[in-house]
Amino acid sequence: MKLPIMPPVAPMLAKSVPTIPAGASYEPKWDGFRSIIFRDGDDVEFGSRNEKPMTRYFPELVAAVKAELPQRCVLDGEIVVATDAGLDFDALQQRIHPAVSRVTMLSEKTPASFIAFDLLSLGDEDYTGRPFAERRAALEAALAGVNSPIHLTPTTTDVAEAQRWFVEFEGAGLDGVIAKPLTGTYQQDKRTMFKIKHVRxxxxxxxxxxxxxxxxxxxxxxxxxxxxxxxxxxxxxxxxxxxxxxxxxxxxxxxxxxxxxxxxxxxxxxxxxxxxxxxxxxxxxxxxxxxxxxxxxxxxxxxxxxxxxxxxxxxxxxxxxxxxxxxxxxxxxxxxxxxxxLEQPLTFALHDIVPGLGSDQAGLG
Structure with a gap:
């Protein structure tokens, strides 16, 4: 394998914020295993959040990558198990098993899907230094016509649409919205994105x-x-x-x-x-x-x-x-x-709530 971006890669992270920020690109927050796919011809590797390969646990996705993705690429996304009732994280966790026979059985019984949401490299080009808006456009072009179980996550720049997603998509097992600065570059292991979740x-x-x-x-x-x-x-x-x-x-x-x-x-x-x-x-x-x-x-x-x-x-x-x-x-x-x-609440002085409370109290009493 010889790619512009080589494994292991620490995925770019998100910091919790209480509300959806304006002026960003928004997408659903998927509840699965974060994974970076590396493909160089027939060589395929699935990286993980902890930078350890997960390739052996998802043989059905390895086959799908070879059938659906460009010959040489590195994609960031989420591995999920989808059912009629929504996302099934418990079934996804069961896929991590040491026995090859059980992995094979589960790949047929509870097949996984990959939701792509960022592009790190394509061909010989390193995209990590480019703004997200440019990476997203290249990702859409690279995955045009892609078939299941490989998918491209939806995005919007409309805050009202993102708010609707936040409310409605919860019923499908998604746990919030991710906001990405349109001009932001891909920064490994840095919390440069924002996540808005339903619970802390x-x-x-x-x-x-x-x-x-x-x-x-x-x-x-x-x-x-x-x-x-x-x-x-x-x-x-x-x-x-x-x-x-x-x-x-x-x-x-x-x-x-x-x-x-x-x-x-x-x-x-x-x-x-x-x-x-x-x-x-x-x-x-x-x-x-x-x-x-x-x-x-x-x-x-x-x-x-x-x-x-x-x-x-x-x-x-x-x-x-x-x-x-x-x-x-x-x-x-x-x-x-x-x-x-952790979500960091905004600092708020007591005297902004009750004038004089908490401000210059040293001489009182």
């Missing part, structure tokens, strides 16, 4: 768990999962997930067992019992400020697994309330789970 979600690192208060030696139950996000290379405690059924709590005991630390293994939060360790770092094992007798000890896990959670809003650097489990994200790497993905 975050991909977090699973770093440990606490036992449920009803757990016994004979019938152990997981109480809550401890969540972390990376900040300047350090894994910070950001909150917990804990709303599980009793059956699910029992299942989690077995599911998390392979992640438990072996003797001598280190953990990012192993120093939690030291009061000094809490200076400048958010750790999960400090004494509760509401109940000094409450046991906040936890079972540390190797921080290797990622889960998506839904949350209401942030309080400082933590989730304000209990987060809610959405799904495992085995397509994400722990190191990609940073605070940058």
């Amino acid at each position: 979600t975050a991909d977090c690192v699973l770093a440990g768990f606490r036992w449920h208060k009803g757990s016994t030696e004979a019938a152990p139950l997981v109480g809550s999962l401890l969540l972390g996000l990376y900040e300047q290379g350090r894994l910070q405690h950001v909150g917990v997930v804990g709303a599980f059924t009793a059956l699910r709590r029992a299942e989690l005991v077995q599911e998390l067992a392979p992640l438990m630390l072996a003797d001598g293994e280190d953990h990012p939060w192993q120093e939690w019992a030291s009061a000094e360790a809490h200076q400048g770092q958010r750790l999960p094992g400090s004494v509760s400020r509401w109940n000094a007798t409450k046991d906040l000890s936890f079972v540390p896990l190797r921080p290797e697994r990622v889960l998506e959670v839904k949350y209401e809003h942030m309080e400082g650097s933590r989730f304000r309330h209990l987060a809610h489990f959405v799904r495992w994200r085995d397509d994400r790497t722990p190191g990609s789970c940073t605070y940058e993905q």
Whole structure:
């Protein structure tokens, strides 16, 4: 394979914003596996968000790429599994399996599709330095007449149309709208696009768990999962997930067992019992400020697994309330789970709400 853009490539990313911005190109936000397709004749590779190849898991798409795409190209897009009821992310996750026989079976039972939405190279030309409007026009020309399961995502520059998509497309399993600056270049691993989603979600690192208060030696139950996000290379405690059924709590005991630390293994939060360790770092094992007798000890896990959670809003650097489990994200790497993905509310001074409140209060009292 010899292309102007060679694998691995870290996809360009999006930052959450609360409303649809004006003056951009808008497209639906697909709920699947982000993937960059590299094709050089009969050589085809599917890159992933974590830059690891996914080619072997989607043989039906490899065949489709050879049949439908230009001989030499690099495309950014999303792998999805579509059903009559909408997108099926659970079925998509099942496609990631080590057994060739199962991959083959699932490729026939739950075939995937590829939704193209950006062009990185075509022939010998590198398009990453060109504005999105130009990349989009070239993508449309390159994929003119393309057949299923390869598709071109719709776009619009009409904000009202994008708002309609945001409302109506949710019923099909899409989870929002992406806005791309028309003059923006393709910047790997940079959050230069914008995403508007229906709920606030975050991909977090699973770093440990606490036992449920009803757990016994004979019938152990997981109480809550401890969540972390990376900040300047350090894994910070950001909150917990804990709303599980009793059956699910029992299942989690077995599911998390392979992640438990072996003797001598280190953990990012192993120093939690030291009061000094809490200076400048958010750790999960400090004494509760509401109940000094409450046991906040936890079972540390190797921080290797990622889960998506839904949350209401942030309080400082933590989730304000209990987060809610959405799904495992085995397509994400722990190191990609940073605070940058979170929606940052606009700063608003108290004195702009109530005149004098919060402004120059030092001498009052």
